[in-house]
Amino acid sequence: MHRWILLCLCGLLAVQAARAQAVIRGQVTDTQGEPLIAATVIVYDAAFGQIIKNTITDEKGQFVCSLPPAPPDSIGIEIRYIGYATYREVLAATTQRRSFVLQESAFDIEEVKVEVAPVTIKKDTVVYDVASFASEADRNIGEVLKKMPGVEVSPDGMIKYKGMPIRRFYIENLDMLGQRYNIAANNVPWQWVEEVEFYENHQDVKLLDSLGVAGGGPALNLKLTPEAMRHVQLNGETGVGGPFLLWDARLVAVKFFDRHQFIHVAESNNIAKDLEKALTEHPLSVENLRLRRYHLPREDLLALSSQAVPLLPPERYRFNQSASTTLNGVSRLSASEQLRYHVTYLYDAAHYDFDTDSRFFLLQDTFRLIERQRVESRRHLLQAELDYEQNTTKRYQRNTTLIRAHMDRHWGQLEGSNQLLQQLETPYWELKNEYMSYLPGQGRRVRQWVANTYARHLPQQLTVSPAQWFSAETESWRQQASLSEWQTLLFRNQRGGSMRTQWQWQIGTDLQAQALRQNISMNNSLGTKDTLSGNTERLSAYLFAAGEWQRRLGGGFQWRVEGEYSASQHRINQLLDFIPFGKASSSLNWRQGRWGMGLSLSAYRQPERRFVNNRQPLWRTYRQSFVNGDFIPWSQVVSGNYTLSFSNITGGWGLFVSVSRQQGEQNYLDAFDYSGFLETRHRLPEPAPVSYTMTNFHFKKHFFHWRTTWELSGTSFYLRQRMQQDGQGFWFTNSSYHLRSSLSFEKLTFFHLVAELEARGNRTQWGEQPPSPMVWQLRQRYLLRWLPAERWELHLQWEGFGSFTERKQQTIAFMDAGVRYRLRRMSFECQWWNIGNTSALELQSVENNRRQEQRYSLRPLNILCKLTWQL
Amino acid sequence: MKKYLLTFVFAISVAAVWAQARLGKGEFRAVYRVETVTDPADTTSLRVDTMYLEFSSKHSVFYSPTRRYYDSLMYEGIRRSIKSGASFQMPVSGEQIRAYTSAVVVHHYPNNKKLTFFTADLLGAFWRYEEEYPLFDWQYRQESKKIGNYTCQKAVATFRGRQWEVWYTTDIPTPFGPWKFYGLPGLVVYAEDSLRHFRFELIGFERLPAGYEMVTHYDPSEPRNFVKISRERYLKELSMFLEDPLTYHVRAMSGNSNASIEVEGIDRKKLNKKITKVVSNPIELE
CATH class of the missing domain: 2.60.40.10 (Immunoglobulins)
Known part of the structure; x- marks a missing residue:
């Protein structure tokens, strides 16, 4: 068993x-x-x-x-x-x-096209995939940047990231162009760029970076495709058209190698493209302003009559002949040294024609002038800059030298109530040298030395020849104003602290010498000469000491306190004057995830940088040139600033809001005297209250799936100021608003739509008089792009403009069209502008006490055929 | 002077990478987005690469196309300068090149049934080692989900200290996968380790053009110069490299095991971090 x-x-x-x-x-x-x-x-x-x-x-x-x-x-x-x-x-x-x-299958395996994430966030670097935002119709990287969430490109080309202007524009981590980055944004085809990287809180000084000092703002880096870095690239455009002879030509040569990059652009046109815009030097960062590393922008002493600017692209009403050539490059001398160079020549001749009907509101009276004006200008600009930078973790030094010369000449012809011919010459010479170094001290301390020198010379001259003038005996009149200015800034900055707390203090001196010479001579029919002249010489010495302390608090808060005291001694035409200035401010910033908020309060008394400020229209104010320069203008103000930001880049959202309010007084009063048609402006040494409020917002949403970007931005500004007319004080108020919205839809490969709406309003009030009627300008633009076949592109644009007041409404519309045929390295296109041949634009505007109606001559129907090529 | 020397040796170390083997005609290319946490202590220190897996029925090769492109630029540059007698200028910086891994994984089937791992990421040295299958003990789960257009199944495996969760699709039947993944019934669509330090994501799939030849590296004419070692030796070399990359580099270049280097004006710690970026967080912990 x-x-x-x-x-x-x-x-x-x-x-x-x-x-x-x-x-x-x-x-x-x-x-x-x-x-x-x-x-x-x-x-x-x-x-x-x-x-x-x-x-x-x-x-x-x-x-x-x-x-x-x-x-x-x-x-x-x-x-x-x-x-x-x-x-x-x-x-x-x-x-x-x-x-x-x-058994064999009839079905092949399905291929999947690579879809790259449009935005990737790697620590504090945000990477945008260019192909995810670009369309075939885009010409350069600047146009693609506009569509990226969190990025804002202003009309002058300034790039902001999360509401802050970028500090550096790198191409493959080399800063070739400094603040003139429009040159790259306008001339680098987007096809050469693989990714755009934004470095948040970028610290470009390696020494500070090694000590953990965060930078003061974002920086941008273009990561190029391997093909773009491989060879020297040559691109060109040649276009000719009519009526008469129209041309538009451009040649771009670039080399983006590891050790040496250059970009050379030569272009010329008479189709009203603004070549100077490409050379714009964008303002320096807040940090540099705080460190006094800046110089004053060009400001002329004399000018022709100011004109109201329509809310239309200048291409509609500007008649020009322009040419420019610019060479920019950077060479990496060693791992830590680089040399940057920039040379530019620009020629621009332009004219505008317009009829003006002006009404002047005076305290007791109003009067009216009807005139025809033609303004012509011919300008030459030559500038060269050399910049050396050494950047290691042990030392940083940088020296920038710039030479700039403008030779500008303007002509103005006035017919109507007065008949005048004006000729204005405004040459301008400038020499600038900026030196800065950082050296390590004991522990985590860093010493900084800055020595900046600016010199400028503006021998300017205005000649007026009245053919018919209310003051009949005057035959001709010549005004000369010449300013020579020298400024040397020398200071030492010391900073230190820990990861949580940082401090810096600054001590230095600012020496300024200015000599202003003014002279007016009038010839009259009696054969005698009436002359008026005045010289102002000023020597100023400032000694300043400033300190700043900031601490990272818990919960994303950061607190900053700063103070400055400056003692200044001035010698104005033999008179000695001692003025103390000071500033105290405190700010609290909070940043948590996608949200950020900032609140700052400051009180200061500070000198106004310029003591000459007589850029007033000269058509009717022929004896107004003398502005009292015998005192140092300053203002003392209490100001508050509030900012709010939200950004969710991967979700496509971005919002930035800022509100500023300033209230205080200045030690001078702007005064006007009228005698008949004659206006005389003074600057009186009497205290005058002044206040303003400014609100800015910018909102952007990018819908990744729909390849659609919606942008909304706006500004409101309110100014209230005490002034004087004929010895009688009054309040002047000005309110202005600006709103802009744009939508770009590129989901479909064969059809794109761009819609833009822009509105601008302005109103002034002069004393107790009723406020001037609100003047609104409204512009709408719709652009349709149709890509019917792989190589073809057709576009149709409608642009409407309206000028509205309570009393009068004026609207006009423009229609443009274009066709483009693309080959691999070449494209042909034909463009028609202003198909309806609209010849004039009527524009209403308000400025100070003047309301104007201007009738601009517009560019007629223009046709241009262009060949674009790439080698 | 030492700084210049350092740059020079980096250049040479890149220059010597070109040596390759032909792998026959390729049929398909899978494109992966590979995310790597470079510093385990800081999960935001992310490196993102686009990698190619090219395969036929007999071989596969997994490599960084950008790194191969940069290698090609260097190779052509050197070849031109030798030909013309002009001095050699690096068309791309060593830093740019080193941002992309030089590691190449080649699978062989059915003849050799093994994988070969090539690397020049330990600066100055060119190593190659082989490993025989099977490497992964795949546990198949019944879970399935749709990723993109693919219906995917889940498999898990523990491999050298990391637990992997892999989603593969039988719609593309191949045993080859990105990196060392091998032996699944279909192509890997998504793979991630439990610590979330490494992530492989299929972002594209295409048929290669007719006549496309798969190679391990760019240079089609140079003999192989990757020194064959064992995996154990490689792990030792890797730990030596991570400990002091500059000394490792100089020793490897000079062939002198006692050589050392002093650098001035350079933050050595920071430089070390940069140099070791592509291998600082090893994918294999054992």
């Missing part, structure tokens, strides 16, 4: 063992009997649910699949091979040898 039981058990075990070792051997072939190598064999349970085992066929198409111990009674076998139909069969889970024949 026991033997039998034992035998049965052994038999059962043997069966179990045989089942455990079940092996399926097979050969997989195609219908021709050819073995299929590396076909995937998957063994499932009988329901094809759970995978039990998988293997691959060998070079003979054979496979061996040992089933695990205790398999189910039956199994499902699945064989897959690319290009063949999937084979499935349910088999008994026993050892067996089988042949499998796979």
Whole structure:
């Protein structure tokens, strides 16, 4: 009995063992009997649910699949091979040898195009994939930047990231252009750029970076495609058209190598493209302003009559002949040294024609002038800059030298109530040298030295020849104003602190010498000369000491306190004057995730940088040139500033709001005297209250899936100031509003839509008189792009402009069209502007006490055919 | 002077990478987005690479196309300068090149049934080692989900100290996968380790043009010069490199195991971090 039981058990075990070792051997072939190598064999349970085992066929198409111990009674076998139909069969889970024949499949494997994430965030670097935002119709990287969430590009080309202007514009981590980055934004095709990187809180000084000092703002880096870095690239555009001879030509040569980059642009046109815009030097960062590393922008002493500017692109009403050439480059001398150079020549001749109907609101009276004006200008600009930078973790030094010369000449012709011919020459010479160095001190301390020198000379002259003048005996009149200015700034800055707390203090001196010479001479019909002249010489010495302390508090808060005291001694035309200035401010910033908020309060008394400020219209105010320069103008103000920001870049959201309010007084009063048509402006040394409120906001939403960007931005400004007319004081108020919205839809490959709406309003109030009527300008633009075939692009643009007051409404519309045919390295295009041939634009405007209606001559129907090529 | 020397040796170290083997005609290319946390202590220190997996029925090669492109620029540059006698100027900086991994993983089937790992990421040295299958003990799960257009199944495995969760699709039947992944019934669509330090994501798939030849590295004419070592030796080399990359580099370049280097004016710690970026967080912990 026991033997039998034992035998049965052994038999059962043997069966179990045989089942455990079940092996399926097979050969997989195609219908021709050819073995299929590396076909995937998957063994499932009988329901094809759970995978039990998988293997691959060998070079003979054979496979061996040992089933695990205790398999189910039956199994499902699945064989897959690319290009063949999937084979499935349910088999008994026993050892067996089988042949499998796979049928060829008509269905090919589906390909998947690579879709790169449009935005990637790596620590404090945000990377935008350019192809995700660009469309075939975009010409340069600047146009693509406008669509990126969190990025704002202002009309003058300034790039802001999360509401802050960028500090550096790098191309492959080399800063070639400094603040003139419009040159790259306008001339680098987007196809050369693979990614745009934004470095938040970028610290470009390695020494400070090694000590953990965060930078004061964002920086941008263009990561180029390997092809763009491989060769010297040459691009060009040549266009000719009519009526008469229209031209638009451009040549761009670039080299983006690791150690040396350059970009050379030569262009010329008479289709009203503004070449000077590409040379714009964007303002310095807040940090540099705080460190006094800045110089004053050009400000002329004399000017022709100011004109109201319509809310239309200048291409509609500007008649020009322009040419420019600019060479920019950077060479990496060693791992830590680089040399940057910039040379530019610009020629621009332009004219505007307009009829003016002006009404002047005086305190007791109003009067009206009807005139026809033609303003012509011819300008030359030559500038060269050399910049050396050494940047290591032990030392930083940088020296920038700039020479700039403008030779500008303007002509103005006035017909109507007065008949005048004016000729204005405004040459301008400037020499600038800025030196800065950082050296490490003990512990985490850093010493900084700054020595900046600015010199400028403006010998300017205005000649007026009245053909018919209300003051009949005056025959001609000449005004000369010449300013020579020298400023040297020398200071030492020391900073230190820990990761949480940082401080810096500054001590230095600012020496200024200015000599202003003014002279007016009038010839009258009696043969005598009436002359008026005045010289102002000023020597100023400032000694200043400033300190700043900031601490990172918990919960994302940061607190900053700063103070400055400056003692200044002035010598103005033999008179000595001592004036103390001071500033105290405190700010609290909070940043948590996507939200940021800032609140700052400051009180200061500070000198106004310029003591000459007589850029007033000269048409009617021919004796107004003398501004009292015998005192140092200053203002003392309490100001508050509030900012709010939200950014969710990966979600496509960005919002930035800022509100500023200033209230205080200045030590001078702007005064006007009228005698008939004659206006005389003074600056009286009497205190006058002044206040303003400014609100800015910018909102952007990018819909990634829809490739659609919606942008909304606005500014409101309110100014209230005490003034004087004919000895009588009054309040002057000015309110202005600006709102802009744009939508760009590029989801469909064959159809794009860009819609823009812009509105601007302005109103002034002069004393107790009723406020001037609100003047609104409204502009709408709709651009349709149709890409019917791979190489073709058609576009149609409608632009409407309206000028509205309570009393009068004026609207006009423009229609433009274009067609473009693209080849791989070449494209042909034809453009038609102003198809309706609208010849004039009527514009209403309000400025100070003057309301004007101007009728501009517009550019007629223009046609241009262009060839664009790339080598 | 030492700084210049350092730049020079980096240049040479890149220059010597070109050596390759032909792998026959390629059929398909899978494009992966590979995310790597470079510093395990800081999960935001993310490196993102685009990597190619090219395969036929017999071989696969997994590499960084950008790194291969930069290698090609260097190679062509050197070749031109030798030809013309002009001094060689690096078309791209060493830093740019080193931002992309030089590691190449080649799978062989059915003849050799092993993988070969090539690397020049340990600066100055060119190593190659082989490993035989099976490496992964895949556990198949019944879970499935749709990723993109692919229906994917889940498999898990523990491999050298990391637990991997992998989603693969049988729609593309191939045993080859990115990096060392091998032996699944279909192409890897998504893979991630449990610490979330490494992530492989399929972002593109295409058929290679007819006649496309797969190679391990750019240079089609140079003999192989990757020194064959064992994986154990490689791990030792890697730890030596991570400990002091500059000394490792100089020793490897000079062949002198006692050589050392002093650098002035350079933050050595920061430089070390930069140099070791692509290998600082090893994907294999054992």
